[in-house]
Amino acid sequence: MALLEAGVQGLRVTASPTLRRRDIPAVGDWPSHVPPLLQRLYAARGIVSAEQADLKLAKLLAPQQLGGIDAAVDLLHAALRRDAHIVVVGDFDCDGATGTAVAVRGLRLLGARHVSYRVPHRIAHGYGLSPALVEEELAPIAPDLVITVDSGIACLPGVAAAKARGWQVLVTDHHLPGEELPAADAIVNPNLRGDGFPSKALAGVGVVFYLLLALRARLRERGELGAEADLSSLLDLVAVGTVADLVPLDDNNRLLVAAGLKRLREGRGQPGVLALAEVAQRRLPVLTATDIGFGIGPRINAAGRLEDMTLGIECLLTDDAERAMQLAKQLDAINAERRELQQQMVDDAEAAASALPLPEGGHDAYCLRDESWHPGVVGLVASKLKEKLHRPVIAFAPADAGSTTLRGSARSIPGVHVRDALADVDALHPGLILRYGGHAMAAGLSLDAAHFDAFRHAFEAAVARRLTDELRESELWSDGELAPQELNRPTAEALRLAGPWGQGFPEPLFDGEFEVRSWKVLAERHLKFELGMPGRLGPVNAIHFGGAALGAPPARVRLAFGLDLDDFRGRRDVQLLVRHWWAA
Numbered sequence: 001m002a003l004l005e006a007g008v009q010g011l012r013v014t015a016s017p018t019l020r021r022r023d024i025p026a027v028g029d030w031p032s033h034v035p036p037l038l039q040r041l042y043a044a045r046g047i048v049s050a051e052q053a054d055l056k057l058a059k060l061l062a063p064q065q066l067g068g069i070d071a072a073v074d075l076l077h078a079a080l081r082r083d084a085h086i087v088v089v090g091d092f093d094c095d096g097a098t099g100t101a102v103a104v105r106g107l108r109l110l111g112a113r114h115v116s117y118r119v120p121h122r123i124a125h126g127y128g129l130s131p132a133l134v135e136e137e138l139a140p141i142a143p144d145l146v147i148t149v150d151s152g153i154a155c156l157p158g159v160a161a162a163k164a165r166g167w168q169v170l171v172t173d174h175h176l177p178g179e180e181l182p183a184a185d186a187i188v189n190p191n192l193r194g195d196g197f198p199s200k201a202l203a204g205v206g207v208v209f210y211l212l213l214a215l216r217a218r219l220r221e222r223g224e225l226g227a228e229a230d231l232s233s234l235l236d237l238v239a240v241g242t243v244a245d246l247v248p249l250d251d252n253n254r255l256l257v258a259a260g261l262k263r264l265r266e267g268r269g270q271p272g273v274l275a276l277a278e279v280a281q282r283r284l285p286v287l288t289a290t291d292i293g294f295g296i297g298p299r300i301n302a303a304g305r306l307e308d309m310t311l312g313i314e315c316l317l318t319d320d321a322e323r324a325m326q327l328a329k330q331l332d333a334i335n336a337e338r339r340e341l342q343q344q345m346v347d348d349a350e351a352a353a354s355a356l357p358l359p360e361g362g363h364d365a366y367c368l369r370d371e372s373w374h375p376g377v378v379g380l381v382a383s384k385l386k387e388k389l390h391r392p393v394i395a396f397a398p399a400d401a402g403s404t405t406l407r408g409s410a411r412s413i414p415g416v417h418v419r420d421a422l423a424d425v426d427a428l429h430p431g432l433i434l435r436y437g438g439h440a441m442a443a444g445l446s447l448d449a450a451h452f453d454a455f456r457h458a459f460e461a462a463v464a465r466r467l468t469d470e471l472r473e474s475e476l477w478s479d480g481e482l483a484p485q486e487l488n489r490p491t492a493e494a495l496r497l498a499g500p501w502g503q504g505f506p507e508p509l510f511d512g513e514f515e516v517r518s519w520k521v522l523a524e525r526h527l528k529f530e531l532g533m534p535g536r537l538g539p540v541n542a543i544h545f546g547g548a549a550l551g552a553p554p555a556r557v558r559l560a561f562g563l564d565l566d567d568f569r570g571r572r573d574v575q576l577l578v579r580h581w582w583a584a
Contacts (some may be wrong), residue, residue: 024044079145151175203245299335418438
């Protein structure tokens with residue numbers, strides 16, 4: 001195991017999370033076919049009527065509400081009229097890949113004849129539109145117009161390099177801006193200061209989809225070619241990118257995701273998305289946002305983490321089902337490699353950090369680095385440790401072999417805005433961070449390896465200023481108990497199809513007491529239960545992924561769990577997906 005250098009003096013494993021129950025406001029008027037359980041779940045998430053719950057695309061926020069949209073459409077419309085060479089520059093994550101595919105497919109539908117794309121290589125080019133990408137990938141093809149997707153707002157040197165060559169640049173992004181904006185010809189980003197767009201949660205793929213809607217509206221006004229393009233055919237890609245990027249599912253994002261899921265359930269998705277669902281062994285008729293988040297999204301992401309995201313984008317762009325399946329299988333193999341590497345890195349990090357002495361009171365944040373780690377996987381390591389520690393975590397790896405530059409990926413806990421914490425460090429210690437960007441819950445950064453210790457202290461101090469006693473405690477929020485008669489397939493099916501559930505619109509979680517009739521460890525990590533419940537005939541099956549670390553369960557437990565279908569080997573049953581258990 002490579003030496004782990006950690007900004008901790010020990011691994012503080014938090015105590016069992018506190019179980020809390022959601023407040024249930026008064027339930028409004030609902031039609032009789034909506035089960036009382038769903039009415040209660042919706043009400044707890046702010047939806048109190050059937051009209052509010054109806055996810056019609058007609059309710060989408062208007063594209064014209066986005067700041068900068070008119071200037072962006074002017075730029076694109078002029079490019080279409082002069083038959084310009086448009087190059088889309090994406091990003092190496094799932095949001096960037098789906099956004100690139102939406103941009104390329106959508107522009108072609110709207111009449112663009114010369115559209116290509118380039119995507120940075122994580123190690124060779126770094127993030128977004130960089131000077132290296134301009135020099136190595138874009139200069140040889142000499143675009144007239146460069147469109148960034150899911151990036152660009154922090155790419156000031158890259159935009160400047162592109163403009164210096166005489167190209168026009170249109171930035172579409174959703175990341176939080178810094179103090180200075182890039183010198184682009186137009187910028188569309190709902191998170192720009194002063195932008196009046198009501199939803200700040202659009203993913204990068206959502207921003208570019210909105211741009212296409214606005215461009216089509218312009219074409220319709222003028223009766224031009226492309227005015228009747230069916231942009232709804234892109235909604236499966238929008239759903240995949242939105243869910244995979246873990247942006248909050250506010251009302252507008254839920255509309256987009258629900259529409260994309262509907263197309264996929266009907267088998268009308270892009271060939272690449274359908275193929276990815278198949279290799280992930282997800283059933284299309286009952287596909288959910290969770291299936292995207294844990295099945296489809298990681299296979300696209302794997303290409304950008306370990307290989308070249310071009311492979312993922314090509315899978316999303318091909319119209320040939322056979323070619324799509326071939327690419328999906330390649331992505332599946334890369335994802336298996338990613339899982340193995342990730343587990344090794346997480347195991348190494350936990351073992352090394354656990355061996356360090358624990359200071360009184362623990363730490364408020366953790367910065368970890370290892371010379372053997374892969375820069376494409378450090379975000380997953382940070383995420384896993386953040387869940388275990390319930391503290392903000394940044395994991396660093398060398399930018400490439402022998403490099404003195406570290407690339408870090410940060411993950412945070414609710415209430416601690418990690419991108420703002422990095423901004424504090426940058427303001428108080430200019431030059432310590434080479435570059436950074438991101439969201440409240442996730443961010444990326446680069447720094448010189450020689451500055452690691454100084455950064456570690458500065459970051460922990462920035463987080464400490466934000467932490468309160470309440471934020472330090474881990475919580476699980478339950479929707480209450482299920483009656484014995486509700487632990488059945490109709491309930492599980494209703495819950496599965498009632499979403500989309502996700503960030504900001506949490507998947508239903510219940511709690512209850514059960515008798516542990518038997519249990520066993522699966523694959524050395526997971527716990528499989530057979531449970532008994534008063535008032536219910538027959539046992540209840542349950543599984544707790546990663547639950548073996550908690551040790552042997554007692555004879556009676558209180559579980560926090562989700563309810564899901566269990567169709568393994570043809571059985572038509574239900575199972576509990578355990579999040580945590582406590583001795584009853």
